[in-house]
Amino acid sequence: MKFPYLNSSVHPVSHKLAQYTCDKKSNLAVSADVTTAKELLALAESVADHIVILKTHIDIITDFTPDLTEKLRALADNAGFLIFEDRKFADIGNTVMHQVRDGVYQISRWADIINAHLLPGKGIIDGLKAGCQGREIGLLLLAQMSSKNNLFSDSYTKETVRTAEINKDFVMGFIAQEKLSDDEDLITMTPGVNMAKKGDNLGQNYHTPQQVIQDNGSDIVIVGRGIYASDDPKSAALSYQQAAWSALEVRNA
Structure with a gap:
């Protein structure tokens, strides 16, 4: 099975992800948009065998305690998946350094992957890198979004890609709707995936795993x-694991 980002030169988190992907025959990430610790742990346990990434929104958990992230970290290590905290950082470097490292959530202590908007400039990458010192954490840059009428312009997306390509010591890839870079070291993860192909009344658009992987060249589907x-x-x-993996096999045949 051919799979990208398995060479030793890429980001260590990308390499670990590729190993999980090949071992589990899965390129599935689950977005755990639930609001209690009990729901989050129950969901993580139920899908653990089928995913390579659990995507969290830790700030929507109404009963958060540090015990929750300790349990998630242990489950991820035992079951073989990464934790992606979908914080979408978007501030100056000094602020995001504290946001990722300090405060209630102390994200850099337990997350494997974080993401950010490039709107504030390259300083956001430097600030997050400083806040993540001491652990191997990969940064995804938001290059496109799946919501209707979003304000991501072509020029902004191109600049995001260019910035990622010259900061691969920390940046591991993109959140995007399609493959945007010829650099095979950079991973593309795509949200807004649903086999029902229907949106919602809050502006979300959905695409199937086949569209995302085969047609658009993404690597990881986020469901x-x-x-x-x-x-x-x-x-x-x-079901999503099988659909996304089958699409990847067809694409890489």
């Missing part, structure tokens, strides 16, 4: 409501 809102998240995760 939220299609799994966590299912009556059986474990079975739903298996």
Whole structure:
């Protein structure tokens, strides 16, 4: 099975992700958009065998304690998946350094992957890198979004790609709707994936795993409501795992 970013020169988090991906035959990330610690842990446990990334929004957890992230970290290490905290940092370097390292959540102590908007300039990369010292953490830059009428221009997306390509010591790839760079070291993860292909009344657009992987060249599909809102998240995760992996095999054949 051919798979990108397995050479030794790429970001260590990308390399670990590739190993999990090949071992589990999965390129599935689950977006755990739930609001209690009990729900988050239950979801993580139910889908653990089928995912390579669990994407969290830790600041929507109404009963957060540090014990939650300790349990998530242990589960991720045992089950073989990475934790992606979808904080979407978007401030000056000094501020994001403290946001990722300090405060209630201390994200850099437990997350493997974080993401950021490049709107404040390259200083946001330097600030996050400083806040993440001591652990191997990969940064994804938001180059495109799946919501209707978003303000991501072509020029902004191109500058985001250019900046990622010259900061690969910390930047591991993109959040985007399609493959944007010829640099195979950079991973593309795509949210807004749902096999039902329907949106919502808050501006979300959905695409199928086949569209995202085969047609648009992405590497990882990010699925939220299609799994966590299912009556059986474990079975739903298996279905998405199989669909996304099959699409990857077709693309790489």
